Amino acid sequence: MTGTGFLERRPRRRRLVNGQRPGWMAYGFLTAVMLGSMFPIYWSFLIGSGDASTINQQDIVWWPGGNFLTNAAAVLESDSVNFWRAIGNSILVSTVVSASVVLFSTLAGYTFAKLRFRGRDGLLIFVIATMAVPTQLGVVPLFIAMSQLQLAGTLWAVILPAVVSAFGVFWMTQYLAQALPYELIEAARVDGASMIRTFWSVALPAARPAAAMLALFTFIATWTNFFWPFIVLDRQNPTLPVALSLLQSNYFVDYSVVMAGVILSTIPLLILFVVAGRQLVSGIMQGAVKG
Amino acid sequence: MSKTAAWPVAPPKDERSVRRIAFSQTLSRWDVKISPYLYISPFFILFAITGMFPLAYTAWVSVHEWNLIGGQGDFVWFDNYAFVLSQPPFWIALRNTFSIFLISAVPQIAFALLIAAVLDRNLRAKTFWRMGVLLPYVVAPVAVTLIFSNMFGDQYGLINNLLGNLGIEPIGWHSDVLASHIAIATMVNFRWTGYTALILLAAMQAIPRDYYEASMIDGAGMVRQFFSITIPQLRPTLIFVIVTSTIGGLQIFDEPRLYDSVGQGGASSQWMTITIYLYNLGWGQLNFGRAAAVAWLLFLIIVLVGLINVAITRSIAKAS
Numbered sequence: 001m002t003g004t005g006f007l008e009r010r011p012r013r014r015r016l017v018n019g020q021r022p023g024w025m026a027y028g029f030l031t032a033v034m035l036g037s038m039f040p041i042y043w044s045f046l047i048g049s050g051d052a053s054t055i056n057q058q059d060i061v062w063w064p065g066g067n068f069l070t071n072a073a074a075v076l077e078s079d080s081v082n083f084w085r086a087i088g089n090s091i092l093v094s095t096v097v098s099a100s101v102v103l104f105s106t107l108a109g110y111t112f113a114k115l116r117f118r119g120r121d122g123l124l125i126f127v128i129a130t131m132a133v134p135t136q137l138g139v140v141p142l143f144i145a146m147s148q149l150q151l152a153g154t155l156w157a158v159i160l161p162a163v164v165s166a167f168g169v170f171w172m173t174q175y176l177a178q179a180l181p182y183e184l185i186e187a188a189r190v191d192g193a194s195m196i197r198t199f200w201s202v203a204l205p206a207a208r209p210a211a212a213m214l215a216l217f218t219f220i221a222t223w224t225n226f227f228w229p230f231i232v233l234d235r236q237n238p239t240l241p242v243a244l245s246l247l248q249s250n251y252f253v254d255y256s257v258v259m260a261g262v263i264l265s266t267i268p269l270l271i272l273f274v275v276a277g278r279q280l281v282s283g284i285m286q287g288a289v290k291g
Numbered sequence: 292m293s294k295t296a297a298w299p300v301a302p303p304k305d306e307r308s309v310r311r312i313a314f315s316q317t318l319s320r321w322d323v324k325i326s327p328y329l330y331i332s333p334f335f336i337l338f339a340i341t342g343m344f345p346l347a348y349t350a351w352v353s354v355h356e357w358n359l360i361g362g363q364g365d366f367v368w369f370d371n372y373a374f375v376l377s378q379p380p381f382w383i384a385l386r387n388t389f390s391i392f393l394i395s396a397v398p399q400i401a402f403a404l405l406i407a408a409v410l411d412r413n414l415r416a417k418t419f420w421r422m423g424v425l426l427p428y429v430v431a432p433v434a435v436t437l438i439f440s441n442m443f444g445d446q447y448g449l450i451n452n453l454l455g456n457l458g459i460e461p462i463g464w465h466s467d468v469l470a471s472h473i474a475i476a477t478m479v480n481f482r483w484t485g486y487t488a489l490i491l492l493a494a495m496q497a498i499p500r501d502y503y504e505a506s507m508i509d510g511a512g513m514v515r516q517f518f519s520i521t522i523p524q525l526r527p528t529l530i531f532v533i534v535t536s537t538i539g540g541l542q543i544f545d546e547p548r549l550y551d552s553v554g555q556g557g558a559s560s561q562w563m564t565i566t567i568y569l570y571n572l573g574w575g576q577l578n579f580g581r582a583a584a585v586a587w588l589l590f591l592i593i594v595l596v597g598l599i600n601v602a603i604t605r606s607i608a609k610a611s
Contacts, residue, residue: 022409022412022413026412026414030414030420030424033485034420034426037423037424037426040430040439040442041426041438043442044434044438047441104333107330107331107334108333108334111327112331115326117327120327123335133342134538135341136542137349137586137587137589137590138345138346138348138349138586139569140573140586141345141348141352142341143579144362161342161345163337164334195323199330220429224431226545226548227544227545231574241432241433241545244434248552249552249554253552259438262437262438266429266430270429272429273426277425277426278422280425280428281421281422284489285492285496286493287490
């Protein structure tokens with residue numbers, strides 16, 4: 001763990017080394033990488049705006065056709081795939097999971113970072129160790145348990161196993177350790193605030209930037225999660241990735257409709273990326289320095 | 292209301308308020324003592340129930356006859372393991388999983404290093420370029436797979452079309468074992484290379500610039516600097532990246548599952564991975580005992596590979 005903090009800014013790089021602006025090669029390379037990043041998304045729009053025969057043409061068409069809305073309507077009105085429901089479910093599940101991960105992580109992170117109690121170091125090491133445990137492999141007992149609780153097929157089955165995250169606790173601990181001065185906590189305590197009041201009115205506001213990032217990453221991870229929802233949800237009540245997989249598993253696959261579904265399910269995250277892409281970038285870079 | 296550090300300004304006048312202050316101080320002391328455990332307990336309790344317990348219970352299920360309809364059956368020792376290990380599909384799945392993992396992880400890290408090195412230059416519009424390489428991260432693996440399985444179509448796929456224009460014979464992206472692994476690895480790398488590059492970029496920026504200045508004075512060029520300063524300094528971060536991609540990569544499911552519309556990993560299991568095999572045993576054949584055995588085996592494999600990673604790193608660290 002290197003000590004580059006969230007808040008302390010690195011002194012500006014000195015000009016001597018790597019100081020001069022790089023030449024066109026660097027920009028050319030990055031442009032190529034970026035085009036590569038965008039092309040598959042564009043391609044799916046190309047197919048998704050054509051018709052069933054677009055995909056089978058020998059001459060590749062490079063411009064979108066005019067059928068996107070028709071195809072999107074076909075996805076949304078499909079009988080075999082409950083797409084509207086999937087959108088609602090994904091929004092609900094991702095929101096609830098993000099909120100609960102942020103709440104519990106902040107609570108535990110604040111405690112590990114700022115409060116003194118017996119067993120603190122050992123428990124924190126335990127949290128860090130569990131980050132590497134592939135809990136996804138517990139799907140068999142998890143499924144048995146959800147079936148016995150009559151929760152299989154319901155959104156609870158997707159939400160409950162995701163309500164806490166070891167990474168989240170570690171992340172908030174790291175952040176609050178440096179972002180929240182002891183003086184603030186002491187001041188609140190001297191003024192007579194109870195422990196929970198201190199958390200609520202001092203720690204929580206201070207945790208906001210890191211909490212927002214954690215929410216962002218948890219939201220994306222939940223939105224794109226497939227394995228467990230695919231196992232435990234049924235066809236009539238899917239999340240978006242499950243619904244997408246059903247689009248493709250129909251006997252006659254019309255790729256223009258499948259790709260329209262891909263675009264529809266990606267648009268919300270693309271919007272999120274436009275709004276909060278900057279935060280995503282700095283979140284990854286800060287998390288990495290910590291890691 | 293509990294009051295901490297309640298230093299009364301005036302001495303209490305009657306016995307009642309003395310008692311009240313004493314009581315509130317007791318409450319406050321309990322508040323200080325118990326609150327930390329109260330605040331961390333939701334995480335530990337929920338994590339134990341939803342994370343640790345299922346994983347541990349997998350071992351229990353794996354030594355029983357257990358199916359979806361009948362539930363728990365007889366204790367069968369290691370029969371489920373013996374069965375799984377005697378099945379050729381398990382070994383094919385193991386081979387496929389490692390092959391896809393290596394074909395994705397090695398180029399991904401190499402390419403991410405290259406991207407990070409370029410992003411580490413003193414670029415104009417830094418944030419723009421950084422966001423640009425991260426874009427694929429917001430596309431769900433399922434969506435990525437549907438897009439790429441279409442582009443990698445054996446007959447009408449974009450890639451074979453382009454290759455055809457160059458006069459190259461079409462490649463069996465689905466029918467051929469290695470080609471299908473390359474296609475699936477491409478999907479993984481499409482989504483994760485930019486993400487990995489940003490992690491490495493962050494670590495590169497933490498390298499003290501004096502090192503580069505000193506080496507410049509000694510006459511080292513950029514390539515030499517990259518291999519003699521950047522890479523060694525990045526070692527902890529590289530290990531982090533390798534370990535996390537091992538844990539994720541060996542559990543790969545979404546991409547191979549949706550690479551064709553059948554979802555069985557190909558007509559002759561060309562790209563069937565261990566998690567697909569696990570899924571088929573559990574929710575195809577409804578045999579939870581055997582599925583649990585596969586899950587536990589995969590868990591052990593992941594732990595083993597993780598330990599090997601650490602050991603290799605230790606020995607390299609000692610050598611240098």
